[in-house]
Amino acid sequence: MIKNIVFDIGKVLVRFDWEDYLASFQFPEEETTAIAKAMFLSSNWNLVDEGRLSYEEIEQIFVDSCPAYADDIRLVFAHFGDCITRFPYTRHWISSLKQQGYQVYYLSNYGDFTCQYTRNDLDFCDLMDGGVMSYEVKCLKPDPVIYQSLFEKYHLKPEECVFIDDNAANIDAAKKLGMKTILFQDYFKAQKQLNVMCNK
Incomplete structure (x- = not known):
């Protein structure tokens, strides 16, 4: 029963519409792809849900995986809750x-x-x-x-x-x-x- x-x-x-959220920043295509791979498409994204690391620690992991776009990664991560409705x-x-x-x-x-x-x-x-x-x-x-x-x-x-x-x-x-x-x-x-x- x-x-x-x-x-x-x-x-x-x-x-959880991260694709449209990321596209809303209107970064160049190459940068958008790189940030997606560094964050949302990376196995490191599991760290967000796992709850073992702080926000700052996870942010740094994302930045270290794609330092060329460090500032924009921080910007995207700061507001990623916007992709959840x-x-x-x-x-x-x-x-x-x-x-x-x-x-x-x-x-x-x-x-x-x-x-x-x-x-x-x-x-x-x-x-x-x-x-x-x-x-x-x-x-x-x-x-x-x-x-x-x-x-x-x-x-x-x-x-x-x-x-x-x-x-x-x-x-x-x-x-x-x-x-x-x-x-x-x-x-x-x-x-x-x-x-x-x-x-x-």
Whole structure:
């Protein structure tokens, strides 16, 4: 029996549109490509969500990987929260699930200063029953540790949970732990899959 719906946040409940954000600076194409590789497309971006390093330490790592554009990297990083905005359907979706009697949680790779910068767009968290962000446990999906932290914090049974995430590796990890899963592609498909799964 499904009792709990667990959501990823990025690209499921909020947009993470770094491409348009970076393009808005109108840097030359060569510079835009270099900054993208140094920041958003780099494995170092995981450091933002992991929560082990300070803002200044991560900024310096980005700068060191592309020193030719140091000032612009600092500028882009200073305002990167602007690329995150809540989807129009998010609050309604959560409220509807709550009204149907489900407990609703989040489980997301999300950094501490990202959380601070996007507090207004995370207003839907107040509608939820709780959750875990990666910076709180210093661990990223798909590591089983972050899933277990959610189960233990809220006394959840994996087999009673549906996990909705846009990342296939995160979905696979959830399945191995016993959760039912939906690989998110868009709101309407996910809602339909969830209704079928819950026999609605």
